[in-house]
Amino acid sequence: MSTPAKDVPRYIEIRRALAMRIMSGDWRPGHRVPSEHELMEQYGCSRMTVNKALSTLASSGLIVRKRRSGSFVASPHSQTTTIEIHDIRSEIVSGGYEYSYAVLWRRLRNATRQDMSRLAVTGGERVVAVTVVHFASELPFVLEERIISLAAVPEAESEHFVTAPPGSWLLERIPWTQAEHVISAVGAGDVAAAHLGIREGAACLVIERKTWRSGAPVTWVRLTYPGDRHQLVARFAPATQAKASPEPRKAALRGDAS
Template sequence: MTTTDDILPRYVEIQRELEARIMSGAWPPGHRVPSEHELVELYGCSRMTVNKALSALANAGLILRRRRSGSFVASPKSQETVLEIHDIKAEILGTGKAYRFEILAREARRAGPEDAEHLGVAPDTQVLALTVRHFAAERPFVVEERLINLATVPAAKAEPFAAAPPGTWLLDRIAWTDAEHAIRAVSANAQTAARLDMARGGACLVVERRTWQAGEAITWVRLTYPGDRHRLVGRFNPGGLRPGAREGTKGA
C-alpha cells in the first residue's frame, strides 16, 4: 500500500535521477548538465521544480552552477585544487580599502610558442593577452598577466573590461572544472619594481594558474605580488581546507 510518506516531491525525484548519473560515472567531472530549459522539457515540470533539484545538487557539492554558463559536474573533493580561485576585486574590497584597476596592455593574437605552452593549446590558437595592475587604496596590490583562450571564451575579444577586471569577468561567466597552481618567489626586475612601487631586486610572490572547462583551456594567469606586503594564508585538515576557510593572499 502506498502512503503519503512514500510519495516524494517532484524535485527530489529529479534530483535523485541526476545524482544517480553523476555517482555512476555516466556524467564524469566536467560534464555539462542539461540546461534548465532542457530538463523542463525532459521531465515535463516547471522551471522552479528543476531549479530546486539543481540547487540541491549544488548544495551537496555534486555540481557547479555558473551564471550564463550553465551547470557542470564537480570534481571530487580529493581532486579539488588546494588554492581557491579568488576574486582580486572582492578580496581588496573585503579589506575595506578602495579598489581600482588599469589595463596596461591588451592584444588579440595567434598564440606563439610561449603562449601555447602557458595555456596548453596548439600554436596559432587565437588568444587575448592582457596585463592588468590592481590597486588597494591607491597602492599597487598585484600585477596580473593573463592569456584567455578565445576558442573557449570568444566573447572576451570584444569585452572592454570597463566595469570589472578580466578575472572577475571570467568568474562571473565561465564555469571552470579543473585548475592548476604553481607558486614561486622571484626578484623584481626593473619593470616589475616600477609597476609595484617597490625596490628593484626585491622579493615577489608569484602565483601561476591555469583553468580548464571539461578539458578545454580557459585561461592562464601570472599574479605577481610584492613579497614584503603579502603572505599566503589557509587552514587545513587532512581532508583539505577547513569548512569556511579559504586560501588567498593577504596584503600587509
C-alpha cells in the same frame, strides 16, 4: 569535560570520537579501528550510521579502508592544506581597502610559442593578452598578466575590460573549471617593479594559474604580488567537524591588526 553533544547527529558523534582517538595519538597510524559491526554494537546504532561516520573519515584522509581487512589509521606522510585564492576584488574589499584597477595594455594576437606553452596548447590559436594592475586604496596590490584563448571565449575579442577586470569578467562566463596553480617566489622584473612600485629584484609571491573547462584550455594568468605586502594563509584540521578546513583564511595584506 567532554562536549555535551546537545544536538549533534549520531554519525558526527561517532566520527568525532574516532577522530579524537586518532588525533590524540591514542590510535597510532596503522592501528586498526573497530569494524562496522563492532562500532555498531558499541554505539548501539545501525551499520549504515557507522558506515557514514567511517566513510566521511576516510574521505577526509584520517583513515583508509579496505574490504575484508578493515579500517586503519592513515599514515600522514604529507600535510595537505586548502588555500582559498580569492577573486582579487573581493580580496581587497574584504580587507577594508578601496578597490580599483587599470588595464595597462591589451592585445589581440596569434598565440606565440610562449602563449602556447602557457595555455598548454599546440595549435596556434588566437588569444587576447592583457596586463592589469590592481590597487588596494591607491597602493599597487598585484600585477596580473593574462592570456585568454579566443577559441574558448570568443566574446573576449571585443571585450576591453573597462567595467570589470578580466578575472571577474571571465568568472561570469566560465563558471566551473579545473585549474592548476603554481606558487613560487621570484625577484621582480623591470616591468613588475615599475608597476608595483618596488625595487627591481625585490621578492615577489607569484601565482600562476592555468584554467581549463572540460579539458579545453581557457586562460593562463600570472599574479605577481609584492612579497612584503602579501601572503597566503591556510588552516587545516582533519575532519572532526563537517568541513575539512574549518576556517580557511584568505590571502591577506600584511600588517593587519592581529
